[in-house]
Structures are given as structure tokens and as C-alpha cells.
Amino acid sequence: MEVYGLIILADSTSFLFLNTFLMRVLTLLICIFISVAVHAESSSHSSLSGRITDTSGAPLPGAVIELPDLHTGGVADVDGRYEILDLPSGKFLVTVKLLSFATKSQTVNLAGQSIQDFQLSEAVLEQHEVIVTGTSAATEQKRNPAPIQTISAAQMRENVSTNVIDAITSLPGVQQLSTGPAISKPVIRGLGYNRIITLNDGIRQEGQQWGDEHGIEIDDYNVSRVEVLKGPASLSYGPDAIAGVVNILSEEPATPGTIQGNLIGNYQTNNGLAGVHARLAGNQGGINWSAYYTGKMAHDFQNVNDGYVFDSRFRNNDYGASLGIAKSWGNSRLSFTSFNQNLGIAEGERDSATGAFVKQVNNNGVMAQQITDASDGKLYSMAIPNQQILHQKLTWINNFYLANNARIGISLGLQQNTRKEFGDVLHADEPGLNLRLRTLNYDLHYLFAQTHGWEISTGINGMGQQNRNSGVEFLVPDYQLFDIGAYLIAHKDLGAWSFSGGIRGDYRSLKTDVLFVDSLHERVQQPVSSGSTLFSAFDKVFSSPSGSLGLSYAYNTRTHFKANLASGYRAPNIAELAANGVHEGTIRYEYGNQQLKAENSLQGDLGVAYNSTHLSINASLFYNHISHFIYTQKLPGANGVDSIPRSDNPLNYAAYIYEQGAANLFGGELFIDLHPHPLDWLHFENTFSYVQGRFAGGVDSAKYLPNIPGARWLIGLRAQARHSYKQIGGAYLKVELDHYFAQNQVFSAYQTETASPQYSLLNASLGFDVLRAKKTLLSITVAGQNLLDEAYQNHLSRLRYADINNVSGKQGIFGMGRNISLQVAIPITFKEAGKIGS
Numbered sequence: 108m109e110v111y112g113l114i115i116l117a118d119s120t121s122f123l124f125l126n127t128f129l130m131r132v133l134t135l136l137i138c139i140f141i142s143v144a145v146h147a148e149s150s151s152h153s154s155l156s157g158r159i160t161d162t163s164g165a166p167l168p169g170a171v172i173e174l175p176d177l178h179t180g181g182v183a184d185v186d187g188r189y190e191i192l193d194l195p196s197g198k199f200l201v202t203v204k205l206l207s208f209a210t211k212s213q214t215v216n217l218a219g220q221s222i223q224d225f226q227l228s229e230a231v232l233e234q235h236e237v238i239v240t241g242t243s244a245a246t247e248q249k250r251n252p253a254p255i256q257t258i259s260a261a262q263m264r265e266n267v268s269t270n271v272i273d274a275i276t277s278l279p280g281v282q283q284l285s286t287g288p289a290i291s292k293p294v295i296r297g298l299g300y301n302r303i304i305t306l307n308d309g310i311r312q313e314g315q316q317w318g319d320e321h322g323i324e325i326d327d328y329n330v331s332r333v334e335v336l337k338g339p340a341s342l343s344y345g346p347d348a349i350a351g352v353v354n355i356l357s358e359e360p361a362t363p364g365t366i367q368g369n370l371i372g373n374y375q376t377n378n379g380l381a382g383v384h385a386r387l388a389g390n391q392g393g394i395n396w397s398a399y400y401t402g403k404m405a406h407d408f409q410n411v412n413d414g415y416v417f418d419s420r421f422r423n424n425d426y427g428a429s430l431g432i433a434k435s436w437g438n439s440r441l442s443f444t445s446f447n448q449n450l451g452i453a454e455g456e457r458d459s460a461t462g463a464f465v466k467q468v469n470n471n472g473v474m475a476q477q478i479t480d481a482s483d484g485k486l487y488s489m490a491i492p493n494q495q496i497l498h499q500k501l502t503w504i505n506n507f508y509l510a511n512n513a514r515i516g517i518s519l520g521l522q523q524n525t526r527k528e529f530g531d532v533l534h535a536d537e538p539g540l541n542l543r544l545r546t547l548n549y550d551l552h553y554l555f556a557q558t559h560g561w562e563i564s565t566g567i568n569g570m571g572q573q574n575r576n577s578g579v580e581f582l583v584p585d586y587q588l589f590d591i592g593a594y595l596i597a598h599k600d601l602g603a604w605s606f607s608g609g610i611r612g613d614y615r616s617l618k619t620d621v622l623f624v625d626s627l628h629e630r631v632q633q634p635v636s637s638g639s640t641l642f643s644a645f646d647k648v649f650s651s652p653s654g655s656l657g658l659s660y661a662y663n664t665r666t667h668f669k670a671n672l673a674s675g676y677r678a679p680n681i682a683e684l685a686a687n688g689v690h691e692g693t694i695r696y697e698y699g700n701q702q703l704k705a706e707n708s709l710q711g712d713l714g715v716a717y718n719s720t721h722l723s724i725n726a727s728l729f730y731n732h733i734s735h736f737i738y739t740q741k742l743p744g745a746n747g748v749d750s751i752p753r754s755d756n757p758l759n760y761a762a763y764i765y766e767q768g769a770a771n772l773f774g775g776e777l778f779i780d781l782h783p784h785p786l787d788w789l790h791f792e793n794t795f796s797y798v799q800g801r802f803a804g805g806v807d808s809a810k811y812l813p814n815i816p817g818a819r820w821l822i823g824l825r826a827q828a829r830h831s832y833k834q835i836g837g838a839y840l841k842v843e844l845d846h847y848f849a850q851n852q853v854f855s856a857y858q859t860e861t862a863s864p865q866y867s868l869l870n871a872s873l874g875f876d877v878l879r880a881k882k883t884l885l886s887i888t889v890a891g892q893n894l895l896d897e898a899y900q901n902h903l904s905r906l907r908y909a910d911i912n913n914v915s916g917k918q919g920i921f922g923m924g925r926n927i928s929l930q931v932a933i934p935i936t937f938k939e940a941g942k943i944g945s
Contacts (some may be wrong), residue, residue: 133268148696152435153217156190157224159203161181167227167882170205171361175237175245176506176514178440179433182362191363193393195435197512198557200245202237202379203227206837207829211583212237212247239335240306240354241341243554243564243596244514250605252657252671253340254712254727259332265841265872267892267928268378269405271327271355278335279776279794280727282816284903287453288378288408288923289421290322292904295337296729297772297815301680302706303343306354308442309343310502311564313546314524317682321767324446324498326425328384328673329400331358338710338729339675340655342594342611343552345568349528349675349733360395360431366937373403377926378419378500379485380405387935394442397398398428402488404911407451407484410924412917415484416906417464418451422487425508437507437514444497449489452528455909462914466792467491467532468531474532492530495538499523502548511556516566527578539664541578547571562598567591569613576622579629582688583681583696584642585620608656615678618646619685641687650706657712658696669714669727679703683765686769690760697739698764704735706767714829721783736770736802738813740764741857754890763859768805770812774798792843794821799852808856816902817850817863831878838875845870850902863907866899868892886932896925 109662142592159170166187173180196218203211208227215223233510236248236257248255256278263274272291283291284299286496293303304311306538307325314324336352338380344352357859361367368387380432381404388397404422406413424447431440451896458465458478466483483490505517506814527538552566565748569590576585596609624630626637634640657671682690686697714727742762781791796819823843831837831905849865893899899922900907907919 113802124881136763139598153194153196153219153221153225154190154192155194155201155217155221156216157222157335158186158190159187159227160203161208162226162228162665167205167208170203170208170225170227170739172225173176173204174199175239176200177433178360178431178438179363180359181397192825193433193435193588195437199240200237200247204943210236224656238334239309240352240533241336241343241563242624243598246510246598249661249667249716250600250659252605252607252659252669253655254337254669254671254714254729255334256337257292257332257334260330263333263892264888264930264932265331265874267375267837267870267890267926268327269375269378269874270322271325271330272353274324274330274535275333275335275353276325277794277821279778279796279821280337280798282796282903283337284814284905285421285901287416287421287451288380288405289450292316292322293335293353294333294814294816295351295353296731297800297812298815301347302350302677303347304344306344306352307444307500308356308357308502309504309709310500310520311548313570313572314496314498315542315544315550316524317680319446321450321494321496324448324496324524325355325445326384326399326401326423326427326446328382329357329386329399329425329427329444330355332356338671338673338712339653339708340657340671340710340712342596342609342653342655343566343568345570345590345592345664346613346615346653347649347677349677349706349731355458355708357384357442359395360397360429360433361390363390363393363433364397365390365592365917365939368935370933370935371638373928375405375926375928378405378408378922379487382423389938393432393434395431395433396429396922399426401425406487407453408923408926409484410898410921411896412915413464413912415479415481416453416455417462417466417479417483418490418492419453420451420487420489420850422449422489423447432478435508437505439503442500442502442504444500446496446500448495448496450494452492452494452530453906453909453920454492455906457910457912459913462912465561468893469532469535472533491532492528494529495525495527496727497523497525509556512554514554516550516552516554518548519629520546522546522548528580530580538578538847539580540576541550542574542576542583544574560599560601563596565593565595567593579690579911581622581624581630581641582686582690583699584622584685585841586681586685587618588681589616590614603661607658608654609650612650612652613676614648614650616646616648617678617681617684619644619681633702639810643684643701645685645701647684647701651676651705651707663863665717665719665731667716668713672713672714673710675708675710677706677708679705679737679765684905686765696760698742698763700765700767703737703765703767706733706735706737708733721781723778725778725781726775729773730774731773732803733770734769736812737765738854739859741767741859743857753880769803770800771803772798772800772812772815784861788827789828790825791825792821792823792825794823795819804826809854811852811854813854813860814903815850815852816847817865818848820846820848822846831881834878836876836878838873840871840873842869842871844868847899847901861881861908863900863902866897868897868899869894883934885934886929888930888932890928890930892926892928893923894925898924 168185170183192925194261264311268274269288284292334354341352368388371384373382384401387400407419409415427444429442464479500522502520528540550568554564570589572867592613594611598607622642653674655673659669686699710731716726777795800815825841830839845868850864874888909919
């Protein structure tokens with residue numbers, strides 16, 4: 108296996124960061140790091156101590172106290188006391204949490220030996236959620252004008268999922284575009300792909316995200332929480348966030364003075380998924396470290412219509428480690444992750460007589476087809492076709508605290524994404540498509556000292572990127588990309604009002620290389636008479652300003668209003684501009700369009716939240732206008748039949764081309780949680796999401812945008828135990844009905860998209876902790892999805908366009924049938940905290 112750091116050095120002559128400008132940026136950031144670290148070392152040392160109790164004054168041992176901006180915290184002892192040492196001076200947001208109690212959020216002025224007691228009241232809802240996405244500093248969610256929601260690891264465990272994106276789809280307005288159990292991409296308010304920026308701990312995740320046939324290359328077991336910002340309100344992460352931002356936050360450093368970790372085991376019945384995750388982390392004297400490993404494998408999934416869906420299997424071997432330091436001058440953390448996944452590619456090819464799936468076999472050097480049976484579906488070994496994805500990432504994240512609470516941040520990321528497709532059973536070890544994407548991310552930002560309550564930050568960030576083809580099949584050309592952008596963001600709390608706004612400017616250059624092929628579709632260095640030019644060279648530049656302005660208003664302690672207006676920009680990606688080949692995962696042949704222009708959006712949001720002791724309501728409305736919206740359209744052939752390009756398209760996939768036009772999207776989300784006294788341990792939850800997308804001036808079959816999900820209503824009843832009972836704690840039981848309304852508003856022109864009927868899935872889960880001496884020995888979660896074994900096809904599933912089953916007359920592949928998940932988590936503690944930071 109390649110070691111990523113060595114790859115970068117060994118092949119540095121071809122990597123983009125040798126570009127003169129990027130080398131200067133890198134040199135500048137390192138010089139700033141050294142000078143700021145030396146300057147910040149002289150900053151004053153502070154500490155924070157106190158006692159955490161309930162409203163009666165009784166201590167709350169185990170209460171967790173966190174300073175999100177400092178990435179540190181502690182746990183209250185048996186007397187409810189805590190002490191955190193070696194902190195910088197200044198004003199920082201502090202949060203205190205404990206199960207069955209309302210989270211307390213408060214800004215504390217750290218100066219010398221600061222003492223602050225906290226009193227928590229019993230509550231059944233999280234009412235003071237703190238967010239870090241799209242903000243200069245950690246802030247309470249209710250004070251951020253942008254529409255943003257969060258989900259914790261504990262909440263994600265209550266839902267059966269096989270990847271991190273599936274796990275967050277319980278959030279209103281969030282769905283996934285799926286190509287099988289392991290392959291999901293986020294969709295926010297009807298928009299996905301490169302219109303969403305996915306972050307991992309604030310670093311932009313860069314894979315081949317224009318494609319359908321692989322998911323987000325982040326280990327789903329190594330996640331503490333996810334924050335989802337809806338719409339183009341994020342100015343600090345660069346272009347492309349027209350739909351929003353998904354920030355996936357890994358586990359925080361261990362509590363100072365401890366060595367702790369966890370073991371997780373997971374088994375799922377439908378596809379035999381077996382997963383194990385182990386993590387160990389320590390923190391002593393301000394030095395923190397962590398390491399993790401995840402192994403996961405699954406055979407083909409099944410449903411009542413298709414039986415076992417051949418070649419939907421997958422396996423993962425992921426690992427990572429980090430080393431950091433946190434002192435009064437700031438913190439620095441170096442992290443490495445390796446995401447290694449093998450994925451089957453379920454193409455859905457069937458036997459015409461029986462309707463059963465067929466597989467490719469090597470019959471004495473000749474490719475043949477065989478009908479599959481249930482025994483094939485229970486195999487964990489990879490079949491043909493399949494793909495291998497290796498995503499390695501090295502990040503260096505630094506924060507320094509200067510005088511008067513000013514801060515400076517420096518972040519660097521090196522990523523390499525390699526994707527290989529194996530589709531020839533006669534040469535099973537030779538990749539057809541072989542793409543290697545290398546990315547350098549850089550970010551420098553500065554938070555000014557507060558003046559008259561204003562928080563002002565500015566920054567510069569971007570990336571350099573290089574993509575190379577090394578296989579014998581081609582879909583997109585080799586290219587080089589360079590991004591740079593600068594932004595200014597301001598925030599002010601003025602009594603009940605909070606104001607936020609900012610501006611940003613971006614520049615992107617994209618240069619592609621020419622590619623010649625001969626009559627056998629093999630690469631040649633010069634054009635030949637019997638060949639063709641598969642990709643022509645071009646050099647394009649895109650640039651645009653963007654901005655955001657919003658406010659929130661606390662009418663009283665229970666009711667908050669929000670309004671936000673934001674513009675966004677997205678340059679067309681490489682596939683949209685230059686694709687020319689079979690896109691296996693989408694079951695189609697794709698043509699790019701070099702005439703495409705950049706998308707520009709303008710979105711308005713209105714929101715209201717009401718939280719009382721026994722009722723919570725959160726409602727939002729949005730309208731998003733996108734100029735030059737890019738979409739795929741099927742190409743009609745002669746006599747109205749599908750266009751089937753070239754001889755290198757053996758499965759006769761229909762051809763699609765990228766087009767664009769003005770588009771409007773509008774809709775909203777509604778969340779209601781009723782928990783009336785004396786049944787406040789029982790929650791009746793309702794989440795409704797709706798979005799409609801239309802082309803401006805579109806008529807008839809070309810009236811609606813493609814790939815817009817239908818309305819969704821999630822109804823849940825959840826019982827949560829308020830207190831522990833003997834050796835059982837944290838017990839809950841949840842039953843929910845997940846109803847997807849029919850989607851008939853589709854882009855049916857040229858048979859590009861078809862309508863989908865409504866369906867409902869019955870899900871349930873229960874969980875509890877096993878305790879000893881009030882400490883958790885293990886946590887058990889049992890969850891069931893689609894308990895009634897409903898046959899359904901999600902409107903955003905690419906598999907529903909697979910072959911027709913001639914026996915049943917039904918087209919495509921249906922979703923996963925009944926699936927029961929058992930997950931056991933065992934916390935590990937080798938050393939408990941004494942004085943925090945000592």
C-alpha cells in the first residue's frame with residue numbers, strides 16, 4: 108500500500124503545489140505559523156474552575172464541560188467540581204452537558220484563575236445547541252441567522268445506516284442520492300453533487316464528487332457529530348456551496364489527563380454487514396494523540412422483488428492517527444486518515460427468460476454470462492465489475508490566541524483520491540478506469556479582537572488540484588485546477604438581536620490536457636488517421652463575488668426568528684465540461700459541454716423556532732434562484748429511440764449531455780416535538796420537508812428540474828427514560844413511520860426521468876447502557892429499518908433505471924428490504940482525569 112506522504116514527495120515534479128504561486132502560499136503560511144507561535148507563547152495563562160450542580164444544589168458528577176473554540180474541556184468529579192488549566196485569556200463560549208439535563212451555554216471571560224459555577228435544570232430537549240460551521244467562533248445555533256442543524260453520533264446510531272450520509276438523512280431537508288447501500292451523496296433542499304461542500308473537521312473533502320458511483324470518503328464510525336448548513340450562506344469555505352455545507356466532525360481530543368477509547372461492533376441482517384471499530388486517545392500535559400481502525404464488510408443486499416441484488420457488496424479498511432498540542436498560546440494538530448473501500452457495481456443486468464441477475468465469468472479465456480442465485484448474493488468476495496477507492500489525507504490545523512482575544516488560524520491539507528474500476532473478467536486485476544486526484548488545501552484566517560461587540564474575521568483560502576488518467580478507459584480528461592478566494596465576515600449581538608453578514612470573491616482556473624485515441628480506443632501520443640480526439644485541451648477561468656446578510660431576533664426566551672439572504676457561485680465541474688465516456692455507476696454514457704457557464708444563486712430564508720417545556724416547533728421557508736443551472740438530459744437517437752454511442756459502450760448505455768437554464772427552487776421544513784406533562788418522557792415528533800424545482804419559462808415535460816426528491820413526512824414516537832434503574836441507564840424506545848410522497852413533478856423530456864410512487868417505511872430502535880457503579884460498561888442499540896419489508900424505489904436512487912425484469916415487468920432495482928442492526932459500544936478508560944490540564 109502506498110504511503111501518502113511519500114507519494115507527494117516522490118512525485119512532486121508533477122504535483123500542483125510546485126506551482127510558483129502555491130509554493131509562495133505554502134512558504135508564507137509556514138512563516139506565519141513560526142512567527143505567531145513564537146509571539147503567542149508569551150501570552151498569559153488562565154484557568155477555569157467551579158462546581159456543576161442541579162437546581163437543588165446537588166452535584167452532577169460526569170457532567171461534561173467544553174470550550175469548543177479551544178478543543179478542550181473536562182468532566183465533573185463526584186462532588187461536581189472541575190478545573191481546567193493552561194487556557195488562554197479572553198472571552199470564550201463554554202458549554203456544560205449531561206444526559207436528561209438542558210445544556211448550559213455561557214460566554215466566560217478567562218483572566219487568571221477564573222471561577223464559574225454552573226447550574227443545570229432537568230429537560231428533555233437540546234435547546235442551546237452550539238455550532239462551529241460558517242461562524243468566526245463557536246456560537247449558539249439560535250443566534251446564527253443561517254439555517255443550520257446538527258446531529259450527534261448518539262442520534263445517528265438510532266438509525267440503521269451503512270454510511271455517514273445515510274445516517275444524517277433524518278434531518279429535515281436532507282436526503283441522499285444513492286447507488287446502493289455503501290454509496291450515498293448528500294442532497295440538501297433538492298441540490299447535491301458539487302453544489303454541496305463536504306468538510307471533515309473544517310477541511311474541504313475532495314474526491315471525485317461529480318460521480319454517482321461512490322460516496323463520501325469519511326469513516327462513519329469516527330464521527331462525533333455533523334453540522335448541516337442549508338443554502339449558500341457559508342462564505343468561509345469557498346465556492347460550490349450553493350446547496351449548503353456538510354461539516355463532519357471527528358472525535359474531539361481526549362479529556363486532558365486521560366487515556367480513553369472505545370470499541371464498537373455492528374452486525375446487520377439484510378446484507379450480513381459486519382463492522383468493528385477501535386479507537387484509543389490520550390491527553391497529558393497538553394499533548395494529545397489518537398489512533399483508530401475500522402473494518403467493515405457486507406455481501407449483497409436483498410429485497411422481496413429482486414432477491415439478492417448481485418454485486419452490491421462492499422468492504423472497508425480504514426485507519427487514522429493524530430498528534431496535537433493545546434496550550435495557552437493555542438493549539439496545533441496533525442492528522443492522517445486512510446479510507447480504503449472496495450465496492451461492487453450493481454449494474455442490474457438480467458437474464459431475459461428468468462429475470463434473474465447475471466454475472467460475468469471467465470470461461471477458459473472467453474467472457475460468458477451465468478445466472479446468479481442466492482449463494483452468489485451471500486459472498487463477501489468482490490465480483491466483476493467492482494471499484495477500489497483509496498482516499499488518503501494529511502491535515503495540519505493550527506489556532507493561535509493573541510492579545511485582546513484576537514486569533515489566527517492556519518490550515519493545510521494534502522489529499523490523494525485514487526479510484527480504479529475493474530470491469531473485464533478476462534483481466535480482473537487490470538483497471539479500466541483509473542483516476543488519481545491530488546489536492547492541496549490551504550486556509551489562513553484572522554479573527555480580530557472584539558470592538559464594541561463586533562466579531563470580525565477575514566481570510567484567504569483555496570486549493571490546487573491535479574487529476575490524472577492511468578487506465579485504458581476514459582471518462583474525464585487530465586486536468587489542473589487552481590482556486591483562491593478571500594472573505595470578510597462580521598457578527599454582532601445587540602441585546603435580543605444578532606446580525607451576521609459578509610462578502611467573498613473567488614477565482615478558479617481549470618486547464619485540461621488533450622487525449623488522442625486510435626481505432627481500438629487506446630491512448631496514443633499523436634493523432635492517427637484511424638483514431639480520434641477523445642478530449643480536446645482547453646483553459647477556462649471562472650470568477651464571481653458572493654455575499655450573505657442575516658439577522659436573528661429573540662422575541663423572548665422561548666421564541667426566536669431568523670432571516671437570511673445569501674448569494675452563491677459554482678463553476679461547472681470537469682465532468683459537466685468535458686465528460687466523454689461510459690459512467691458505470693450512473694448506467695449511462697455522458698457527454699460534457701464546454702459552453703457551460705458558472706451557476707449563480709440567490710437564496711432567501713425565513714425561520715422561526717419556539718421551545719417551551721413541553722412543545723418545540725421549528726419552521727423554515729426558502730426560495731432559491733439559480734442562473735445557468737446545470738443538469739443532464741438524455742440524447743434522443745433516430746426515430747425517437749435512445750442514442751447509443753460508440754463501440755466501447757458494450758452494455759449499450761443511453762447517452763446524456765449536460766445542459767443549463769435558469770431555475771427556481773422553493774419549499775421549507777417543519778419540525779414539531781410534543782412532550783406534554785406528565786408524559787414529558789414521551790416525544791411525539793413530526794418532521795416534514797418539501798422542495799419544488801422548476802425551470803424559469805419551462806413548459807410541459809421540461810418544466811421541472813431533474814432529481815428533485817418528493818415531499819417527506821417523518822413521524823416518530825420516542826420514549827426516553829429520565830433516570831437510571833439499577834444497572835440500566837440511558838434507555839429509550841423509538842418507533843417511526845418514514846413516508847415519502849409520490850414525485851410526479853419530473854423532468855420527463857426525452858425520457859430523462861420518470862415519476863416515482865409514494866411509499867412508507869416502518870422503522871424502530873431501542874437502546875440502553877449497562878452500568879456498574881454509575882459508569883457505563885457498554886451501550887447496546889438494536890434498530891430495525893423497513894420492518895414491514897416494503898418494496899420501494901427512492902426517487903433519488905440511480906438503481907431504479909437499471910434493466911427491466913421481463914418476468915415481473917418492473918424496471919430497475921428496488922431498495923433494501925427489512926434490516927435489523929445490532930450495535931455494541933464499549934468505552935475504554937486506562938486513566939481518568941485528575942486536574943484537567945495538569
